[in-house]
Amino acid sequence: MGYGNASNVYKTNQIQTASPKQLVVLLYEGAIKNIRLAELALENKDNEKVNCHLIKAQDIVAELLNSLNHQGGENHIASELETLYEYLLNELLQANLKKDSERMTGARAILSELLEAWASI
Structure with missing residues (x-):
């Protein structure tokens, strides 16, 4: 088994065994990572990679948005997160x-604060 395959198996197991809280943390980490990769690609003037990484970050944030539960007792929190x-x-x-x-950096900063908050729960 090669390193790449072992890494994929580890990530799959990590996701499949994660609690809902851990999944949110993993999503935040993924969005932050992709924004940072987009920032690095922008520095290298590789617009194709910028686009790819920002689309991945957008997909992750969209998943966070779609997973909000507005039915619970804390639906005002869900509305604020929305x-x-x-x-x-x-x-x-x-x-x-x-x-x-600057927009990339700002979005990454907000997601980092959210990650910190979720990790401390």
Whole structure:
């Protein structure tokens, strides 16, 4: 078994055995990683990779948005997160269209704060 295959098996097992909280943390980490990779690709003037990584980050934020539970007793939190995720999606879209590193950095900072909050729960 090669390293790449072993890494994929590990990631698959990590996701399949994760609690809902751990899944949210993994999603935040994935979005942050892809934004950072987009920032690095922008520095290297590789717009194709910028686009690819920002689309991945957008997909992750969209998944976070779609997984919100508005039925529970804390639905005001879900509504606030919905607004924040919609803002992040727009920022990532604009960052991709305009190849705007400031929007990427801002979105990554917000996601990092959310990750920190979720990790501390």
